[in-house]
Amino acid sequence: MKTLRDAKIGDTVKVVKLHGEGAVKRRIMDMGLTKGTEVFIRKVAPLGDPVEVNVRGYELSIRKADAEMVEVQ
Template identity: 75%
Template structure:
């Protein structure tokens, strides 16, 4: 399983599945990250947390803990 956390800066990945439960999964989905959507990793903060993403035409910052719960291909 490859998670969003493993995607390098400048690469684009497609969401395969969301892991996690309840409020965490709901929050990720509310940000527009759903199955089948493409995510482009724009940059990662110097200490590795958070990641800046391009999702559905807007910029989004996601913590590494949340990025681990997003399975991509």
């Protein structure tokens, strides 16, 4: 299973499914990371975490631990 965490900088990936449950999952989805959304991996923070992605036309910062919950292709 490939997750958002594994995606390389500069890649554009498509969300397949969100794992996890409850508040954390809801929060990620509220921010627009839902099934079928295209996500562009913009950059990684200087210290290696978090990751900046472009989703639905805006910039989002997401920690790697949470990016792991987003299955992509």
